Amino acid sequence: MLDTHKNKRFICDYYSPGMIIIKIIRAEVPGGIISGISMPELPADVGIIGFEDIPAEKDLHVFSRSMPLLCDGNIKYEGEPVLLLYGKDEKELDILASEIRIDYETDYTLASMETYTEEQVDRELKYSRGKPDRNFAKAHKIIEETYSTSSQHHYDLEPQGAAAMINEAGGVDITSATQWPFNVRDNVSECLGIPKKKVNIDVPAMGKTHSGKLWYAGLLACYAAIVTWKTNEPSFCLIPKTDSILYTPGRAASIIRHKTGIDENGKILCRSIDISIDSGACPMLSEEVINRICFSAAGVYMTPALEITARSIRTNNPPSGAFNGMGFHQSFFAGECHANSLAAAAGLGPLEWRKMNTARKHINLPIGWESRKPIQLDKLLDTVAEMSDYKRKHAAYSLSAKMQNDFSGKKRGIGISVCCQGNGFMGKVEENEKYTVSARLDTDGSLSLFTSAVPENFQTASLWRDIAGGILEINPDDVRIETVNTSLVPDSGPSLFSRNITIITQLIEKCCNAIKKSRFRLPLPIEVKRSYRLPRTNGWDPESFSGNPFPIVSWGAAVVETETDPITLETSIRGVWLAADCGKIMNIELAKAEIESEIFRSVISSTMKPPAVKYARLGIPLTPVQPQNPFAVRIEFLSSRENKPGGIGELPDSLIPAALSEALSMGLNIKLADLPSTSESLFRQLEHISNTQETELED
Amino acid sequence: MIKNIRSPLVYYPKTVNEMLSLYKSMPDSLLYAGGTGILASKNTKYPELPGNIIYLRRIEELSAIRRSEGYLEIGACAKLNRILGIGEHVLKPALYAAIRNIGTKEVRNIATIGGNICSPYRTKTLIPLLSLLETRLELRKQGSSRWINVRKFVSPEEGLHEGEVLTRLRIPFNNFNHQSYIITGDLKSDYRGALTFACLASVQKENLSAIKFAAGIGDNGIFRAREFEEALSGRKLPLYAITEDPVFARLTSALKNQSDEVSSFHSRQIEGLFLTFMHSLNDML
């Protein structure tokens, strides 16, 4: 019986009356210095905590980065937590919170990403290969374009939060909706100044996260821990939905400038790419994001000469985070849109041009890898083109786009894109980490899996049970994934969906195979442990841009067909076709369901405006809608030459935006360069073209 | 415990007169029916409400729906889904679509038509269409009542006076045999950028005997082009190449006159949606 909703406790289910409730008092300006705080008279059962009241370490740490747990006096972004107000009566706290007034001395703000100053550059990476200058000099054509993507926010239903209570060891037990329990444990132990062994992190059920609970959960866990430590009572901190959307780390906005030289046949000779990403006020994962964005900037095309400059910029926006793909989304949007311009400049169709330029071997990728495995990009493109009838539709829509006038029926278009998905982190950030999974086959024949990896969705958990059940020939229902608690399970590292599928699934397989070998030789229970450490040889070196960046890479190609209403400029999707080569597929139905749900989500985020603080304050809900019209989705997996499972969930976010943008551009006979493509942005683009044409006529 | 935390007192009147009398004695009280507009804007566990609440849903008269010969009369506290239950054939396509586009199904099971009309964000839902339909509203206070057109109701000067309560709507049955109601954009994620467009036309044989349209724009505005509508009414159909007809300039100028409120994007949409509607009339012939 599939009663998955029964007995599943999410973080919001951990509150019970009598617990201390924590309210976060946030900054209301994007930058400035706090000159004073006026407080109402606080009753005896209400307390307040500021930066100076944090018992020990005052910063939250993620890999080598840190940010203050509470504002240290300098406001860095609108919504930055300044104070924690706590008490048992929520209504009373709401009234008191509304009476707290924070005064700001200046309204000093950093420049935006578009006009940044050198002081705002958090990190800059430069990469060069071949002789770009010489190749540009001999290029037949040089095409220069700029693309931008806006920030994206987490709309996941389940709220973010944490609960804390004093444990028997004199430490704290924390319940935290986190994808990275051991990071939460380390941060809580540091902020309280107590040994790690006195802190237990328990992870409740969680919905889909898109990496929104990777490190931010640590902040809320520290708040609950600090209040419980101070009061000796259980506490609970849950942030409202609007705060969750506006202030938790979303996807970094980007501006990417491409300059590419091609020869007479349309082959790439050289590329120069300049990338800026908005890492927000506190760049916590920007090192990884900047590495990945740099790595994927030139796409999957053979590029004899290449230079890339990528920088992350501090601004007064909330900290940006990992989100799905951590940089691949921005890179592939710009790179694949630019590929269409290169195809047009070469007088070739987008499919034809891509097939001519895609790499066949890893070594021929823009940033060469040491892997010797072949790549099937040609085959992926052919497959997806055939599935969607791309060639015929492309020819037909190109022709009709040129012939139609303004109000003559719906504008159809079709776009194609190709990408890769790196699974797991790129290396340096976690090179010293070792991740472990253990499994125990009990006397009753049931299997327990111990891992701190948090399944990003219920499909992943189901997949692990199926794999373990299959290897040991037991019913998957008899496979138990033990509750994630740092005192009971080994450290399996941060849980990204792709990482769960690749590294954790492999470790589970290894554990189960080891048990299988000894199950009839040794008495039950049998417990085995397997660990993963990033390979020391052939691993990715971000300094020299060499080695193999990921343990396994997935590849994908997609076609999106759109129809735009010429009046309202609203877009409906006629179909999405996606072909993937992502290693061993464990469960084809689950894999397709996962990709399909991500396709729908990607379509929404590619066509919807990011939320505005202004509207949240007016009380207008920010929840996005699902597309009202369903569309055909077809997914195929190529038989892979890789026998390990690869991630799939990030492919749609790298493929759909560019293909969708190309389809819209074709239908309306314009060139779109910004994401998202809202009706209004389409209108502005059309208006701009119309104004330019009028000016030209006048001249 | 801090002092002066006071929860609201709730009154449950059963008749309109009882309610009006309570409201007169407590003019600062909150009239509460479906409450979705009130609660959705308050993001806290305990929504902050005024000290006195007059709960209207026990007053049967306020939820009544009646059909008379000339109009549909709807109590201000009738729930939206209940109104939809009357059926599209009675409500006619535009009104049916307008109500169906408000909130989620769950919300429409508690939200009321009066609440929608009194909401600060009303111009993106029912008001533009109700104004085309010449809907009249009954406003009552103790000892008096008056009926006003919905157009006047939304103007700050002529809307609700002190002590008045919206009690009923009268929506005249209409003879518009061509109707369109469209929302562009997403009211949830981009309220300001979204647009509502309602258009009604009466076509007798090949004669466009009447046409009118309205659009909900910006944060709280309504666009109308009455001179243009009047100039078109009575024209013979089909009307091809209307953009080249001198009368079309009246629409362009109406849009320009309201350019503070109507963005260029919405202008294009209004023009386009109107032309699409006209095309559909031509195509019917």
Place this chain on the structure above:
Amino acid sequence: MKIDFSLNGKKVSIDTLPEKRLIDVIREDFGLMTTKNACYSGECGSCTVQLEGRIVPACQIPIFTVRAKRIVTIEGFMGTEKYLDIINAFNDIKCIPCPFCFTGKILAVDSLIDNHRTPDTSDIMALLSDHSCSCTSVSKFIEGVRMAYHNREFRGELLK
């Protein structure tokens, strides 16, 4: 303020603040935690319950408005054959929405398939739009709703 109402078929009484939302009352005061709360704005569908047989967002209902009303939460609905129509359908096609959104979706599906006609795709998409969680495949969900309808039809529920 003392409020009497019916919860999952039982008469209950509660003395609480009148403005407390129904969702918090059923979760905190009656311990019925399967219904979730996410947005407090009536938009996400996770707090759906039945009020007088109609689905409503429990976060938009202050407790003073439910005096003498009938409330059924997912816990009360679980014991019914109507529930089995739905859960068996989703089980059969291996469609696994996350438990956070699924409780609201189950009650919304029930309301949809109770309409005595095969739900068309636009009805189901509207339902998904009202329950904004992207945890599952849209096509699988559509298939699940249709199968739930057939289960109910097969049981003869619609003929009664």
